[in-house]
Amino acid sequence: MTLNDPKPESRQDEFSISHIENGDQLANHSKFPSLLNFLIVLTAAISSFLFGYGNNAVAGSLAQQTFLAKFLSGPDYTAIIDGIESVFFGGGFIGTVLQGAISDKFGRKICAETAAILMIISGVLSAASVNPAMFIVSRGFCGLSADIAPHARGLLVGMHATFITIGYITCGVFAVIFNFVTSSIQWRLQFIMLIFFSVVCAITILILPESPRWYVEQGKKEEALAVMERLHRTKSDPTAKLARAEFHQIVAQVEEEKKLPHSWWYIFSNAHLRRRAYCSILAFAMVQSSGLLVIFNLMPILFASLGFDNLMQLGLSVVWVTCATIGASVNSLIVDRVGRVTLLVIGGYLCTIAMAIQCALQKYYLHSDYKPGINACVAFFYIFILFYAVTCDATVYVYNAEIWPTHLRSKGVTFGLGSYFIFGIVYSSPASQAFDQIEWRYYLVFICATFVAVNLIWLTFPETKGLSLEEVNIKFGDTVQVALTDIRVDPYNVPKPYPEKTENDSSS
Numbered sequence: 007m008t009l010n011d012p013k014p015e016s017r018q019d020e021f022s023i024s025h026i027e028n029g030d031q032l033a034n035h036s037k038f039p040s041l042l043n044f045l046i047v048l049t050a051a052i053s054s055f056l057f058g059y060g061n062n063a064v065a066g067s068l069a070q071q072t073f074l075a076k077f078l079s080g081p082d083y084t085a086i087i088d089g090i091e092s093v094f095f096g097g098g099f100i101g102t103v104l105q106g107a108i109s110d111k112f113g114r115k116i117c118a119e120t121a122a123i124l125m126i127i128s129g130v131l132s133a134a135s136v137n138p139a140m141f142i143v144s145r146g147f148c149g150l151s152a153d154i155a156p157h158a159r160g161l162l163v164g165m166h167a168t169f170i171t172i173g174y175i176t177c178g179v180f181a182v183i184f185n186f187v188t189s190s191i192q193w194r195l196q197f198i199m200l201i202f203f204s205v206v207c208a209i210t211i212l213i214l215p216e217s218p219r220w221y222v223e224q225g226k227k228e229e230a231l232a233v234m235e236r237l238h239r240t241k242s243d244p245t246a247k248l249a250r251a252e253f254h255q256i257v258a259q260v261e262e263e264k265k266l267p268h269s270w271w272y273i274f275s276n277a278h279l280r281r282r283a284y285c286s287i288l289a290f291a292m293v294q295s296s297g298l299l300v301i302f303n304l305m306p307i308l309f310a311s312l313g314f315d316n317l318m319q320l321g322l323s324v325v326w327v328t329c330a331t332i333g334a335s336v337n338s339l340i341v342d343r344v345g346r347v348t349l350l351v352i353g354g355y356l357c358t359i360a361m362a363i364q365c366a367l368q369k370y371y372l373h374s375d376y377k378p379g380i381n382a383c384v385a386f387f388y389i390f391i392l393f394y395a396v397t398c399d400a401t402v403y404v405y406n407a408e409i410w411p412t413h414l415r416s417k418g419v420t421f422g423l424g425s426y427f428i429f430g431i432v433y434s435s436p437a438s439q440a441f442d443q444i445e446w447r448y449y450l451v452f453i454c455a456t457f458v459a460v461n462l463i464w465l466t467f468p469e470t471k472g473l474s475l476e477e478v479n480i481k482f483g484d485t486v487q488v489a490l491t492d493i494r495v496d497p498y499n500v501p502k503p504y505p506e507k508t509e510n511d512s513s514s
Contacts, residue, residue, distance in 0.1 A: 050214060051169035053118055056125055056200075056207045058173020060148045061303075062327070063132070063196045064090055066181025069306035069319040073193035077138050086138050087438040091303055093142050095430035097149025102423040104150075109416040110268075113216045122208035124151035129201035133194045144197075149427070171331035171395070174302075178324035185320055218253070222260045223413070230256075259476050263413035273417065278483040282409050285467055286422035289350065289402050292459035294429035296357040297452035298394055300437045301387065302327075307438065308387075311372060311445075312380050322384065329388050333395025340396075345471045346405045347463065353397025354460025360390040361453050368446035408470055411479055 067073040068087070078086060101121070108117040124147055131144035177196065184195045218237075221230035231253050238249035266272070273279040301308065305326060306319040314322065341349065364386045371379030402422075410418030433451070440448040468481040 050118070050211075052203075052207045052210050053121065054169035055173040055176070056122065056203055057152050058170035059177045059203055060125055060128065060173075060200055061094070061152065061170075062174045062177035062181075063148075063200055064094075064145065065303050065305055065323065066177055066184075066196055066320065067193050068304070069310075069316045069323070070181065070185055070193045070196075071316065072190055076190075076193070077141060084438040084442050086142075087304075087307075088435050089138075089142050090145050091437065092431050092435040094145040094149040094152075095427045095434060097146035098152045098430070099149075099424055099427035101150035101152060102420050102427060105416070105420065105423075107416075109220075113220045115211065115214055115216050118211045118214070119208060121151040122204055122211060124148075125204040126201060126208065129197050129204055133197035133201065171327055171334050171399075174327035175324060175331055178320065178327055182317070182320045182324060185317060219256060219260070222256055223264075227257065255474075255476060260413070263411060266413060268413060268417075270417065273414065279414065279418075282418055282482055283421045285409055286406050286418060287425040288459060288462055289405055289467075290422045290426040291429050292350065292354055292456060292463060293398060293402050294426060294433055295452060295455035295459050296354070296394060296398075297361060297433070297449065297456075298357075298391075299430055300433050300452075301390070303434065304437060304441065305387075307441065309384075311441070312383055313373075313375075326387060326391055330391045330395045330399070333392050334399040336396050337398070337400040341400050341404055342471070345469045346401050347467045347469045349397045349401045350405070350467070351460055351464045353394055353401070354456055354463065356393035356397065357390060358453055358456045358460065360386055360393055361449055361456070364390065365446050365449035365453065368449070372446055405467075405470065408478055409468075409482065411484060 068078075077083075080086075101124070105117055105121075108120060128144050128148035128151065131147060132141060135141035135144060177199075180196060180199055184192055187195065215233045215236070216229070218230040218233040221227070221233065231250070234249040234253050238252070273283060305323045306316075309319040309322050337349070364383065367379060367383045367386060371383060374380070406422035407415070407419055437448070470478050470481060473481070
């Protein structure tokens with residue numbers, strides 16, 4: 007079957023150009039994203055770094071004597087710690103809801119800039135705090151800015167998790183350095199550095215291009231195509247033909263999606279969208295149920311309970327987040343090679359096993375002088391984070407972003423991030439008091455909750471590995487208007503969907 011070749015004057019709109027040549031079927035995406043993609047993600051990763059640094063600032067402070075003396079010297083110190091942690095996650099939940107509205111109306115770039123400014127406010131309030139109440143309020147602002155999540159995929163989105171942990175490490179190293187400062191400004195230095203990094207982030211975000219999909223939704227096709235050509239131009243595709251093919255697909259999909267409702271009620275009233283919400287919520291619920299952030303945020307306290315002094319608490323914490331960074335880097339490299347659901351399930355089971363062993367070890371060796379038992383407890387903290395980081399750290403962000411259709415992605419991602427912060431409140435609010443009162447028994451909560459969550463993921467989550475963003479929709483029962491494999495072009499590079507074959511078609 008052949009396509010009729012139109013004359014030059016009858017060519018379609020310039021925005022319909024694809025990268026197919028000589029009537030061949032459209033090739034797959036390039037295996038390696040363009041250098042510009044990496045440069046953009048590295049710039050955007052400063053935001054992820056900022057979140058990691060801001061989150062870890064309190065963990066480092068929990069091992070600094072000046073902070074302990076100023077805020078945690080009273081009998082209610084465990085309640086204050088839990089208040090600091092829960093307000094952070096509460097602010098994060100509010101910020102997540104606002105993020106969806108800001109992204110839809112003003113774009114991802116404005117949303118990221120808003121988050122950076124909120125982090126500056128948080129740093130100023132934290133560094134200037136004179137009492138626990140003021141410090142707790144500052145952590146609420148920090149949580150508000152903590153909702154930035156990538157809309158990229160695979161290796162690129164893996165950078166998000168990696169740079170979060172790099173932020174953790176940097177903050178931890180500063181905490182060790184500042185521990186040698188003996189003046190009362192010691193703990194404030196951590197937050198002064200947060201202000202500096204926040205200002206850098208706010209400036210660098212200005213150079214980022216806006217999302218081409220958002221441009222198309224706003225009717226700005228010229229801007230969208232220009233961004234896509236810059237993103238997809240590589241040595242193997244110097245004229246960015248792939249960008250034009252994908253642009254044609256995006257325009258067709260967005261035009262169809264504009265006919266669909268965008269409300270929250272629409273999501274709750276449709277089975278295929280409710281299933282997406284369920285997947286987003288459960289994926290991040292499993293992450294928090296593992297005990298990851300409870301352990302991370304209270305690590306100095308947990309190491310203190312094992313008998314380590316302030317400097318060792320900080321040093322061991324830095325090693326822990328370094329292991330997390332190494333694991334997250336590996337995860338970002340394998341997330342496009344191994345199934346997303348496979349990684350989440352493997353990670354969930356491994357974390358459950360590591361946590362169960364930790365629980366058993368602490369039952370017998372917590373507060374003891376038996377050095378091998380204490381060292382085993384420390385070792386399984388590290389084994390736990392390696393298990394989690396290698397399998398889940400980037401995967402959960404990839405899966406959460408890619409399962410939602412374009413016109414609902416901002417709202418959809420809110421389900422996952424909202425779940426992250428809600429379950430953060432559930433597990434972190436009582437954590438300090440729980441470890442103080444029931445000690446190792448609190449780990450049983452994480453063991454049971456993770457085991458239930460990972461089994462549900464295994465039994466109910468659809469796999470999305472190797473699918474385009476539009477083709478992922480098929481897994482949830484949606485209709486894709488134009489598939490990349492269904493596009494052909496004539497000698498003038500005008501793409502057309504394959505026409506249906508009729509009885510009169512005799513050529514091929």
